Amino acid sequence: xxxxxxxxxxxxxxxxxxxxxxxxxxxxxxxxxxxxxxxxxxxxxxxxxxxxxxxxxxxxxxxxxxxxxxxxxxxxxxxxxxxxxxxxxxxxxxxxxxxxxxxxxxxxxxxxxxxxxxxxxxxxxxxxxxxxxxxxxxxxxxxxxxxxxxxxxxxxxxxxxxxxxxxxxxxxxxxxxxxxxxxxxxxxxxxxxxxxxxxxxxxxxxxxxxxxxxxxxxxxxxxxxxxxxxxxxxxxxxxxxxxxxxxxxxxxxxxxxxxxxxxxxxxxxxxxxxxxxxxxxxxxxxxxxxxxxxxxxxxxxxxxxxxxxxxxxxxxxxxxxxxxxxxxxxxxxxxxxxxxxxx
Numbered sequence: 288x289x290x291x292x293x294x295x296x297x298x299x300x301x302x303x304x305x306x307x308x309x310x311x312x313x314x315x316x317x318x319x320x321x322x323x324x325x326x327x328x329x330x331x332x333x334x335x336x337x338x339x340x341x342x343x344x345x346x347x348x349x350x351x352x353x354x355x356x357x358x359x360x361x362x363x364x365x366x367x368x369x370x371x372x373x374x375x376x377x378x379x380x381x382x383x384x385x386x387x388x389x390x391x392x393x394x395x396x397x398x399x400x401x402x403x404x405x406x407x408x409x410x411x412x413x414x415x416x417x418x419x420x421x422x423x424x425x426x427x428x429x430x431x432x433x434x435x436x437x438x439x440x441x442x443x444x445x446x447x448x449x450x451x452x453x454x455x456x457x458x459x460x461x462x463x464x465x466x467x468x469x470x471x472x473x474x475x476x477x478x479x480x481x482x483x484x485x486x487x488x489x490x491x492x493x494x495x496x497x498x499x500x501x502x503x504x505x506x507x508x509x510x511x512x513x514x515x516x517x518x519x520x521x522x523x524x525x526x527x528x529x530x531x532x533x534x535x536x537x538x539x540x541x542x543x544x545x546x547x548x549x550x551x552x553x554x555x556x557x558x559x560x561x562x563x564x565x566x567x568x569x570x571x572x573x574x575x576x577x578x579x580x581x582x583x584x585x586x587x588x589x590x591x592x593x594x595x596x597x598x599x600x601x602x603x604x605x606x607x608x609x610x611x612x613x614x615x616x617x618x619x620x621x622x623x624x625x626x627x628x629x630x
Contacts, residue, residue, distance in 0.1 A: 303464035310461075310469045317439045325415040326442040327422055330429045330625040333443040335436025337474050338458060338466040340537025340561050342449035343483040343510060343609070345395045345588065348433050349402050350609035354617075355429055356406060358627065363427035364403070365417050367434060368393035368410030370562040376420050379408040389591050394562055395433070398591050414441040429625065436477065437468055445624040448477035450498070452507075453488040453541060459497075471497060479504040479620055481611070486510065487544045504620065508611045512545050515587065515604035525603060526550035530584045531577035535563035535592075545605065546584055554580050565592045574600050 316322040334351065336342040348364060355362045368377065371393040379385055379392040380400035389397035392410055400408040407425045411417025418430055418441060432441065436448055458466045474480070480498060482490065486509035490498070498505055514522055530551040534542050539558045546553060557573050559565075570593055577583050577600060584603045585593070611617055621627040 299464040303461040306463070307461050307470065310473075314439070314469070314473065322440070324439060324442050327415070327418045327430065329422060329427055330445075331418070331432055331435075331441065331443040332429060332445045332447065332625065333432040333435030333438075334447050334449065335432075335434055335438075336449045337436065337468055337471065338451070338454070339462065339468055340466075341541065342451045342537070343508070343607070344434055344449055345398060346510065346607045346609050347447075347449060347481065347483070347508065348431050349399060350611075352399075352403050352406050352431055355431075355621075355627075360429050360627065361425070361427045362406050363421040363425055363430045364396070364399055364406060364408045365414060365421060365430050365432050366393070366396045366399070366408070366410050367412050367414070367438075368396050369434070370394065370564075371396075371410060373410075374412070376409065376411045376413075376417050378420075378424070379410055380406075381425075382407050390564075394588055394592060398588050399433070401591065402587075414438050445479075445620060446477040447479055447481055447620075448474055448503075449481045449483050450494070451538065451541070452482050452485045452490045452494070453538075454494055455491065456493045459493075474501050474503065477503060478624060479506060479616075481506045481508055483508045484510050484538075484541055487541055487548075504616055506611055506613070506616050508609050510541075510545065511608045511610055512549060513606045513608060515590070515606050517590070518603045519601055520582070520603060522549060525582065527552060528581045529554045529579060530582045530603070531573075531580035532556040533559075533573050533577075533583055533585050533589065535559035535561060535565070535589055536586055537561045542586060542605075545607075549605075551584065563592075565589075565596070567596050570596050570598070574598075 334344050334348050352362050372390045379387050379396045382405040385400040396408055396410050409417045409421050461467045480503050485507045582601050582603045590604045
């Protein structure tokens with residue numbers, strides 16, 4: 288095993304250095320205007336991360352969209368639509384629910400469109416084109432740019448960078464050697480950090496140090512679970528019940544911790560790659576593995592991909608509700624960068 292790890296390190300480190308070179312020159316070209324950054328005629332708030340997956344962008348986008356809407360703002364959501372079967376500009380929702388399938392839009396934009404009322408959702412790999420479509424069709428006050436930190440072709444007024452509080456030091460190496468999408472120093476492009484899932488794990492000393500050195504304002508968020516109304520049980524009724532976990536998300540470990548905190552007895556788990564495209568046969572395999580469990584537990588993101596299947600075992604779908612602190616710090620950021628005032 289040790290020989291394998293050393294071999295893996297020798298192989299991946301040069302690839303990480305090559306990747307670093309690509310990222311360095313790309314950012315340099317944006318800095319000096321070789322690559323153009325376009326601006327929309329509305330405020331843009333980017334919700335992104337500096338590592339791959341698992342920081343909780345989707346629930347944070349949903350939280351911010353509702354928060355801004357409740358403060359009287361017209362909001363639109365713009366995403367690339369990772370893993371979708373389509374190309375170009377696609378209207379996922381006009382604010383009245385999804386108009387596409389999850390395969391056409393991508394699982395995360397589809398989920399966002401199901402969770403948000405009166406908020407349009409658009410996907411486009413060209414974010415300026417997609418944002419222009421949102422402006423023409425819906426004229427929002429604010430567009431939330433999902434997974435936008437690395438997408439520098441669209442100007443943003445407020446750049447929020449999400450960091451998972453459970454990160455370990457080996458995560459903070461460049462892809463593919465670690466999980467960093469770009470060098471940590473580039474977090475300075477952001478305006479604030481949202482440290483997510485702080486109720487699941489306190490940040491390790493190395494991460495606290497790096498956040499202090501970034502000199503960025505820090506907002507902490509907790510991810511509070513609840514049981515979807517689609518599920519047959521209440522939180523009290525699943526305590527000490529045997530459950531089998533299935534997920535295809537960026538932070539399966541965090542989801543496992545969440546289920547444990549709900550008081551469930553985990554008898555097994557099946558983890559698929561993030562954005563996994565379930566089939567009826569793969570689901571039947573899950574059910575076969577879950578023998579001995581009272582329930583299968585999964586996420587909302589997974590549920591949108593399996594709800595049409597023939598399902599023979601009771602399923603509990605977990606919703607995630609974001610809470611932030613200090614609230615005043617977010618309000619000040621929105622006021623300073625987007626001119627949002629509160630009554």
